[in-house]
Amino acid sequence: MAIDSRIQKTDIIGSYAAIGDSFTEGVGDPGPDGTYVGWADRFAVLLADQLPAPDGATHSDSPHGNFRYANLAVRGRLLDRIVAEQVPRAKELAPDLVTFCAGGNDVIRPGTDPDDLAERFERAVAELTDAVGTVMVTTGFDTRGVPVLRHMRGKIATYNVHLRAIADRYHCPVLDLWSLRSIQDRRAWDDDRLHLSAEGHTRVALRAARVLGMDTPADPDQPWPPQAERNTYEVRRDNIQWAREHLVPWIGRRLRGESSGDTVAAKRPDLLPL
Structure with missing residues (x-):
């Protein structure tokens, strides 16, 4: 590199x-x-x-x-x-x-x-x-x-x-x-x-x-270990679960003009020792 x-x-x-x-x-x-x-x-x-x-x-x-x-x-x-x-x-x-x-x-x-x-x-x-x-x-x-x-x-x-x-x-x-x-x-x-x-x-x-x-x-960039192929049913099931748990709430926040960080503050606002 x-x-x-x-x-x-x-x-x-x-x-x-x-x-x-x-x-x-x-x-x-x-x-x-x-x-x-x-x-x-x-x-x-x-x-x-x-x-x-x-x-x-x-x-x-x-x-x-x-x-x-x-x-x-x-x-x-x-x-x-x-x-x-x-x-x-x-x-x-x-x-x-x-x-x-x-x-x-x-x-x-x-x-x-x-x-x-x-x-x-x-x-x-x-x-x-x-x-x-x-x-x-x-x-x-x-x-x-x-x-x-x-x-x-x-x-x-x-x-x-x-x-x-x-x-x-x-x-x-x-x-x-x-x-x-x-x-x-x-x-x-x-x-x-x-x-x-x-x-x-x-x-x-x-x-x-x-x-x-x-x-x-x-x-x-070390290669990932080999992984078993998933069948069509498994992919479709995962996509449906992802849409329900993550995509729909994400779209909802966009439509409401909300942000996931509205009530969040910086976790380390000062230069501190580790």
């Missing part, structure tokens, strides 16, 4: 803040206490493991050294609200690294112009790059295998092209999810087929670490 030449493997990242929506909050990857984990939390652990132990200590004493991490993401957030709420907080925290993933909830809405969306995204990137160490830009997924979003694939691809161009202009590393082949597997997705599973989030965290030139404990 090619490594962005602007990111040196020897660079020390001692603090990290994640900006975004449900993807970055970690929906689909529940932890033992009921809160979501997700790729950003997992990526934070990989970053922390790269830090040398504090003076006079070993990693067995303090496994994550002095590393600090904030996750400002909230499920359901649209780009403008992320820019209004999370970007100023990230600038205030001024970490060594910010991951910026936004616009996914906007681009799948009817009538949204990906060109206009990208202009607003770029203004936020300009703000962030003036205030923090490094901004990693995250592209959208290839949705060819997502039933609800398959017809949005061309629109998402257009937005992704803009994101890569913005990243190039502001010298940002790119977490390219479109090209991550392993998350095209059904097992990379949660039962709702809109959010990643725990394994899918893990694959993204590994890819993010590789973008920064880090050694990782596994290959994010």
Whole structure:
């Protein structure tokens, strides 16, 4: 995998803040206490493991050294609200690294112009790059295998092209999810087929670490184990169950103008040790 030449493997990242929506909050990857984990939390652990132990200590004493991490993401957030709420907080925290993933909830809405969306995204990137160490830009997924979003694939691809161009202009590393082949597997997705599973989030965290030139404990594109083929009846039964439990409520929220994150706050609003 090619490594962005602007990111040196020897660079020390001692603090990290994640900006975004449900993807970055970690929906689909529940932890033992009921809160979501997700790729950003997992990526934070990989970053922390790269830090040398504090003076006079070993990693067995303090496994994550002095590393600090904030996750400002909230499920359901649209780009403008992320820019209004999370970007100023990230600038205030001024970490060594910010991951910026936004616009996914906007681009799948009817009538949204990906060109206009990208202009607003770029203004936020300009703000962030003036205030923090490094901004990693995250592209959208290839949705060819997502039933609800398959017809949005061309629109998402257009937005992704803009994101890569913005990243190039502001010298940002790119977490390219479109090209991550392993998350095209059904097992990379949660039962709702809109959010990643725990394994899918893990694959993204590994890819993010590789973008920064880090050694990782596994290959994010490692092939999945063989899986038995399902018959037509099983596929139809699963599709009906999915529509009843996930698709209908999702459409209902859209029609009512509600968001799954209306009553949710950021899970880690401050830079805190892991």
